[in-house]
Amino acid sequence: xxxxxxxxxxAAAAGLAGASFAADIKPAVIFDIGGKFDGSFNEASxxxxxxxxxxxxxxxREFEIQSDAQREQALRRFAQQGNNPIVVAGxxxxxAMEAVAAEFPDTNFAIVDMVVDLPNVRSVVxxxxxxxxLVGMMAAMKSESxxxxxxxxxxxxxxxxxxxxxxxxxxxxxxxxTVIQNMTGTTGAAWNDPVKGGELTRSQVDQGADVxxxxxxxxxxxxxxxxxxxxxxxxxxxxxxxxxxxxxVLTSMLKRVDVAVYNAxxxxxxxxxxxxxxxxxxxxxxVGYAMDDNNKDLVSSDMVDAVEAAKAKIIAGEIAVHDxxxxxxxxxx
Amino acid sequence: MDYLDILRLLDSxxxxxxxxxxxxxxxxxxxxxxxxxxxxxxxxxxxxxxSAAVAVWASAPVDNPQLGQLSGLGWGWQAAWLGVFAxxxxxxxxxxxxxxxxxxxxxxxLISGVAINFLAAGLTVxxxxxxxxxxGQTPPLTGDARFSEITLPFAETLSSVPIIGLMYSEVISGxxxxxxxxxxxxxxxxxxxxxxxxGLRLRAVGENPGAVDTAGISVTRLRYAAVIICGVLCGLAxxxxxxxxxxxxxxxxxxxxxxxxxxxxxxxxxxxxWAAMWACLLFGFLQAVSTxxxxxxxxxxxxxxxxxxxxxxxxxxVVILAGVGGKAIPPRAGGVPYVKER
Numbered sequence: 222x223x224x225x226x227x228x229x230x231x232a233a234a235a236g237l238a239g240a241s242f243a244a245d246i247k248p249a250v251i252f253d254i255g256g257k258f259d260g261s262f263n264e265a266s267x268x269x270x271x272x273x274x275x276x277x278x279x280x281x282r283e284f285e286i287q288s289d290a291q292r293e294q295a296l297r298r299f300a301q302q303g304n305n306p307i308v309v310a311g312x313x314x315x316x317a318m319e320a321v322a323a324e325f326p327d328t329n330f331a332i333v334d335m336v337v338d339l340p341n342v343r344s345v346v347x348x349x350x351x352x353x354x355l356v357g358m359m360a361a362m363k364s365e366s367x368x369x370x371x372x373x374x375x376x377x378x379x380x381x382x383x384x385x386x387x388x389x390x391x392x393x394x395x396x397x398x399t400v401i402q403n404m405t406g407t408t409g410a411a412w413n414d415p416v417k418g419g420e421l422t423r424s425q426v427d428q429g430a431d432v433x434x435x436x437x438x439x440x441x442x443x444x445x446x447x448x449x450x451x452x453x454x455x456x457x458x459x460x461x462x463x464x465x466x467x468x469x470v471l472t473s474m475l476k477r478v479d480v481a482v483y484n485a486x487x488x489x490x491x492x493x494x495x496x497x498x499x500x501x502x503x504x505x506x507x508v509g510y511a512m513d514d515n516n517k518d519l520v521s522s523d524m525v526d527a528v529e530a531a532k533a534k535i536i537a538g539e540i541a542v543h544d545x546x547x548x549x550x551x552x553x554x
Numbered sequence: 555m556d557y558l559d560i561l562r563l564l565d566s567x568x569x570x571x572x573x574x575x576x577x578x579x580x581x582x583x584x585x586x587x588x589x590x591x592x593x594x595x596x597x598x599x600x601x602x603x604x605s606a607a608v609a610v611w612a613s614a615p616v617d618n619p620q621l622g623q624l625s626g627l628g629w630g631w632q633a634a635w636l637g638v639f640a641x642x643x644x645x646x647x648x649x650x651x652x653x654x655x656x657x658x659x660x661x662x663x664l665i666s667g668v669a670i671n672f673l674a675a676g677l678t679v680x681x682x683x684x685x686x687x688x689x690g691q692t693p694p695l696t697g698d699a700r701f702s703e704i705t706l707p708f709a710e711t712l713s714s715v716p717i718i719g720l721m722y723s724e725v726i727s728g729x730x731x732x733x734x735x736x737x738x739x740x741x742x743x744x745x746x747x748x749x750x751x752x753g754l755r756l757r758a759v760g761e762n763p764g765a766v767d768t769a770g771i772s773v774t775r776l777r778y779a780a781v782i783i784c785g786v787l788c789g790l791a792x793x794x795x796x797x798x799x800x801x802x803x804x805x806x807x808x809x810x811x812x813x814x815x816x817x818x819x820x821x822x823x824x825x826x827x828w829a830a831m832w833a834c835l836l837f838g839f840l841q842a843v844s845t846x847x848x849x850x851x852x853x854x855x856x857x858x859x860x861x862x863x864x865x866x867x868x869x870x871x872v873v874i875l876a877g878v879g880g881k882a883i884p885p886r887a888g889g890v891p892y893v894k895e896r
Binding site: 255259263264287402403404416417443447465 | 562566569570573676679683687688689690691694795799800801802803805806807808810811841842845846848860861864
């Protein structure tokens, strides 16, 4: 809670110092490795930029990096060419952003999933633990065995934040439930190993899990496939992945990267771009759960009611979902 | 941990060991003929992509369009086999490039191998992105376009028999065809290398190509044969990854360094087929353990993290290379291009 408060204070302070810029803008977006149609994170930022283009008619520039070395290059080139604001999504842009944003103090930058403390950078972070809490509740309500699973990608604090929120949601519904947690690995390869993702899921199924939530990028496709093959349910992440295995994905934890990208561009257009922290949680519709035709038969109205009630309580502050990254520990497991 | 847990661990071991085994035998053929191959990873990756992409295309409905402009063939199970064939073709193609560079042009085999790894990593994503527009992934393979698990005869009936029956139904039965093919390749490789004239010559070319040449046998042709066999086996390994596992399609860098673990297994096995099988099963078992037991608690004294299990193949290989338990001697002419004397 203390962490959230300090975030809010910083955001307010930064808001006062808000820069003002001409409405004639040249926005640009740079995608992370994975490309803009990855069906996940990057695609969400692409959708946000597209929505901005549709509504305003302003063209934006875009670039898909192919390697880590291009991060700083791409940022610097776009800045040199006078693009403003420049939006990037991905925690891996942190150090590149720190270097380039300092060189171009008159250009506005926005970064998603990472905090860069510079006067011309807006850092957007999500309360993934709140969204994970909601899907955790759904998993526990759907589970018949009382055992559910979690497959993370690379073992980093951000992914533990997902796991911790999920476990809290599960335990809120069924305090006796067991949550089996696995991380795919400790290197970048962990994001792209669907074979291992499938194997981890099978091991969780063998141990009795009947709902498995993944936060593992490209590894997740193996998780959802293995869950569908085993006749259990998966839970998607970031984008709406319900359609990846129709009828076999309970829901997806939505992380509205598109909202962050759209807001950054729109604020710049309206002369309202504010640097500093911006936190998107359930209250701002920055995180949530996905409902569509693919999963409407899986989720009962009781489940929706319960989750909506919890959502209202989180917004009202009655339920405080612990954020793993605030103290690098999780109260439940 | 009860009996069923052990069986599940072994079951997972077989699945995880299969790509290692196929790639390891591929490397065995190539290196026994004197061509070092660190491009196993790249060949597997290229095969994984080619097989998934072709299977997606062949299984897509004729007038449909999941993949943009291309309309599919509307095939059923044949699509999967066409995919495997495409994977083998892609992998053999890279093998031939490796052959051209290191046999015909007498280039450095290690550099050529590295180049193939980079080429495959970049090209697969580039082509995939161009065709499918999904950030380098292929659309998921569904239904008959992937390989499903084969239940061996009597698995159901025998499962009630204690110990042996359960072992048969849980561990031996219920794998995709690649797992059985991989295991069958072991005696086949042994037989080809140690019981046929071709195998004798192939081994000779890796030890003393001059002698083979003196006997009037083409070193070049034998070495090309070896790298092509290597390509075929890598093709199977790659096709298994994208079509026989839960990946059900291609994703960027999905081989996840399995080619290098296979290489480590090859050294660990000292370039021998049966030992290669045991090495791959051991490495697969270590991966399975890290999957099922992320933290192994040793009698409450200390905890072994899963990272250690994952690193163990490399550690063991270094130990073997250091000469523990007998010297690891690679084929003598390995890495050296053959220059015919005039």
